[in-house]
Amino acid sequence: MSPLDAAASIRPARASDCSSLAALSIEVWLSTYIREGVNAFFADYVLAHYTADQFSKALKDPSEKLLVWQSSNGIAGYIRVSHNLPCPCEHPSKTEITTLYVQPRHHGKGIGQKLLNAGLSLCQELGWDTPWLATNSENEPALRFYAKHGFAIIGQTHFEIEDQRYCNEVLIPAR
Template sequence: MKTIIRDATASDASSLAALSIEVWLGTYIREGVNGFFADHALREFTADRFRSRLQDQQRTIFVSQNAVGIDGMIELIAGASAPVAGCPNVEIATLYVQPRHQGGGKGVALLQAGLAHARSSGHAGVWLAVNAENQAAIAFYERQSFQNAGETHYEIEDQRYLNYVMRRDL
């Protein structure tokens, strides 16, 4: 099935929210869903939040779309300060591909679209934060020439989760 990489539009907001909930819960909630994480996901991943993000001039969102609908997304934020020194100021805030579509090149295609956009916008590199327990994602980014630049934490209320900061020059 052919995949198209394109700019996200406001009409994609609900699909982006559903995709984000699916991937986030599937990646990070492995022992059962409790109210703490469910409330966080339902607060963070809403169509209204995506519509707002799509209007933000500092953000760029690309989607991968197959014949049925959206199966992946990448979001970049220009001017984002990295939590460690020496990183560029463009963050890859999100790179999600539905689990059943992983391994077929969609993540690489989305990443390449994001990197090309950053490069054509005059940026020298990008950075991202990845959960320290997500070995599959870390290995993916290493295969794409990202290097570990330090550590940070993803915070949900009073809980902190170790993330690695990775960077890549363009």
């Protein structure tokens, strides 16, 4: 495991982070889900959904909380937790970890675990439900990560882009 940047910290996202969050999101999304080359269908989705403006709106929404991993060189990861989003499975939680992204070059350094723990702590501090999350059923690294950190699969849902549906596993902390 590579050492973490001694100057790195987790902090709430701020307006000046929006373009960095958009760029990081595009990098992670494309590197995770696009394996055979980028086509217009996925490019249009990513460029429409991961924008500085979308992050700016999220930061102004009291039901959205974003924490970033700030290193000495910039943001290397973030977690986004959203309140009032009911779990699609038979579970009472209305809080979702909507995004946990770490730049691929920083995987395996403990950043994801620290962000996950910070997000779970934030939910507890705010009095929000213990969160659920969904991840693509074919995203084995993410499924292993969440299992390693005490999450269990409780069902399935689908992520939709226009008329396309992609199976996702729904997970909750098992502890």
